[in-house]
Amino acid sequence: MKGYDLFELAVRNLRQSKLRNGLTTVGISVGVASLVAMLSLGVGLQQLATRRLAGSGMFDTVFVTSKQDFRGFDREDDQKTEHPENAPVLDEPARDAMTHLQYVTEVEPEIRVMGEIVSGGQTHFGFVTGLPMSARENEAFDNLQGKFFSGPSAEEVILLNDFAKEIDPKDPKELIGQEVTLRYGERQALAPDSESAGRPQLAGTPGGGSNSASGDDFGFSVVRKTQKLKVVGIIEEEPYGGMRTVSRGRIFLPVDLTEKLNMAQFTDMRSSLRGGGGKTYMTLTVRVKDPGKVAQVQDAINKMGFRTFSVLDATKSLRRFFTVLDLFLGIFGSLALAVATLAIINTLVMAVLERRREIGVMKAIGASDRDVKRLFFAEAGAMGFFGGVLGIALGFAIGKAINVGTGIYLHRHQLPSEAVWILPPWLIGAAIAFSIVVSLLAGLYPASRAAKLDPVQTLKYE
Amino acid sequence: MDSVPSSRVPPAVQTANVCRYYPMGGGIIRAVDGISLTIERGEFVALLGQSGSGKSTLLNLLAGLDRPSSGSVTVQGRDLAKMSSEELAAYRRNDVGMVFQAFHLIPSMTITENVELPMRFAEVDRAERGQRVRESLEQVGLGKRLEHRPSELSGGEQQRVSLARALANRPSLLLADEPTGNLDSRTGEDILNLIRDLSLSLGMTVVMVTHERALAERFAQRLVFLGDGKLLSQEALA
Ligand SMILES: Nc1ncnc2c1ncn2[C@@H]1O[C@H](COP(=O)(O)OP(=O)(O)O)[C@@H](O)[C@H]1O
């Protein structure tokens, strides 16, 4: 028998006992709905958690340091590295190489220098930090007052609320739009022959005291500089600051501007001591396209000879947690579908009993056992399909209700509403397919029973 | 029988010592017990005998609906006893048409749909079916109320529909189990007239079970008498 004939006969048979098959189909749809509602709750919760974590900017980030710095941070590592002095430094070429690694979207130096803001004749001390434009996505900017930087090298500043209060205790918001002066130390390279005469030296230079045999007497001086900046915004918390305990940044500049200003950093001193005057970084922050690729990027950077750190392990256990949660929700949701399976078996067994004679007639006029079997399969599959579609609609309605319910709850607790229930398209397809497969399995026994019926017995004239 | 000239067309159906036993309690029931029968092409044969003599059982063996316990049933040179159930189904849908005492139409289907059903199993093209349904219904003299359900028709009309359904796949063998059993005598005669005419015009072999000797004598070319599953006697009519 051809497919369309099979389908046509199956549907007309189903319509023959509308109430019974309708109820069975509704039963399947309730099963599918509960499965869909549970699984999409799992998906929703997982996405919510990932959203929150991604917002913290920690899960797609690899922090890179040179093995020359922070010795003892990782003992084991240090023992393996026999001569940490020979480990590569985080210089411009290294940064460039990391930028070109696969999955890396951004490599930003962590610039953190001491500076002073001069406003209204008063001076306020604080750490200056450079922020990439991507920091806009960080959750620290969720309740930004004012605006974000207009460009990566705009002469603008964003202040931490605490710091702004220090400047203007009455109304820190007043600062937004005002101009302030940043005082900082600029790193200025010295020509090898220069004796650096007449310059105010704030930091050490090998200068005349150098007795370097190689004649490497390259150095730099730090010059006090000022830069006018417009205050554009105020934030409550430092972005990416979650892991920092000391030297909390309070003054934020666009990262390119910070680099252009050429502020003197701690590492400058170290590199001048080591000689070979290139600029080096203390820490580079490598941002990865997708948290799932962090391990790969971390590996690649480790191979370059640097020390890396990420919060990858935390996401791993989080993923494991959600796999278990999904499993539980799935099992719970499947219970209703299991009951629906029994309903299908029951309905079809009854149909076989009722249609004994009809099955005999069909065989007498040429239906094969296989045709009969396929017909009952088609009926089971059709019920599964319609039940699946109806179940998706029902599950969708339940999910919407969950979202509205949690929305009201969160609102009452003055929290922003969140979609805890998300129905991804793959789940729609998977649920309908699953419903059909389960129905076909349920049809296995009734269909083979129908196929085995002896036509001679069923056609006996009583 | 053994001296049949080889130039003659092979018989339509030939059974050789065919048996069909049913286990019953401790013993067995010999529903068909060693019947050897040859039916020629285009022949109209009536199977006669008392109730329980094995007529229906023999007919079902010829139809490939049932398998013999022993012996053979040969149709067109092929032994039905040796065919797979799939092959038997193909034989039933392509070579055999069946008509029953109880009509056995599918009550939920219209007349047209009932006649179309065997063509679905035979995978006849959709486009061709409508034409063939009309043709079959014309052959049995039905042109009206084709979209009605069987229950809305008289017994005679229902038997015509079931005859049309039997003809749908253009079989070479028509098997009828007491086709007049549920009809009054006039309607029964009409149906038998129809069957005889179709047999003659289409060259179709007919085997009909009946227990009404008078009717059988009027329409059949040969009478075969069964008793206790055995072939008692045969009688050729002019
Ligand atoms: N399935 C069965 N089980 C046991 N006995 C059966 C079965 N079918 C038929 N019989 C017996 O076989 C014999 C022949 O039956 P049947 O061919 O229907 O007779 P008829 O059609 O001539 O009235 C009867 O005695 C009947 O009881």
Ligand SMILES: [Mg+2]
């Ligand atoms: Mg009988």
